[in-house]
Ligand SMILES: Nc1ncnc2c1ncn2[C@@H]1O[C@H](COP(=O)(O)OP(=O)(O)OP(=O)(O)O)[C@@H](O)[C@H]1O
């Protein structure tokens with residue numbers, strides 16, 4: 001195909017240099033890869049810091065603990081936190097037959113942009129098309145193999161990364177994370193409407209940081225409000241997947257790179273993750 005015939009108008013493909021558009025091959029590679037993955041779960045929220053990455057990591061590991069084959073893709077290109085949560089800051093993926101081999105940790109296969117940066121402090125300064133190119137590569141050029149679930153951790157909001165993922169993976173299903181406070185509600189509505197506009201089905205809403213789980217007896221104390229996520233799910237006609245209580249162990253485990261559901265499996269918060277996974281796997 002000559003450059004003038006390329007209809008993709010993409011700045012990342014090679015068409016402008018060598019006169020052949022690589023986009024068709026990439027699209028084909030993406031659909032071949034995705035055909036081997038049964039369920040694709042995109043973790044979204046309108047707001048930052050509500051616990052998307054915590055949920056993505058712990059849901060992925062809980063699914064693996066139930067015997068599923070699971071991949072975790074971190075597309076938070078500007079603020080990847082998955083490698084820290086799994087103590088993979090120094091991981092460097094190997095390649096085989098021109099494909100990237102994901103890093104295996106805690107029973108799951110992991111890919112993050114952080115694995116390809118020189119230093120963990122390097123900022124990613126990319127415009128939209130470069131981000132799309134990176135996400136395409138994370139799907140097309142990674143040896144994910146046959147998976148039951150691919151969990152995708154997104155940055156907050158409805159920008160290039162979630163948009164790219166949702167457009168590339170039309171059968172992806174969204175999990176929306178929120179906190180119990182009303183103030184998070186309009187952000188959630190935005191995420192829900194984003195999914196609806198893109199025809200993405202929504203598995204449901206998780207209310208994270210919902211009450212405080214006593215580390216001694218497990219009793220939940222609702223320090224702030226509770227039920228905001230549940231109410232919103234009802235109003236927007238969505239499944240409510242469950243409440244995840246605050247547990248200081250989550251921060252400790254994230255900092256130490258020891259997955260919470262592995263190491264504190266008997267806590268109320270870990271059980272909440274397992275309950276959500278049973279609902280997701282039962283759907
Ligand atoms: N249930 C919880 N109990 C205690 N701490 C939590 C809980 N959920 C998340 N945290 C802590 O809150 C902080 C933010 O969580 P996390 O990084 O998962 O949020 P995020 O939505 O992915 O943020 P960002 O929008 O920046 O990507 C982290 O320090 C994490 O350890």
Ligand SMILES: [Mg+2]
Pocket residue numbers: 052053054076081153154155
């Ligand atoms: Mg995050």
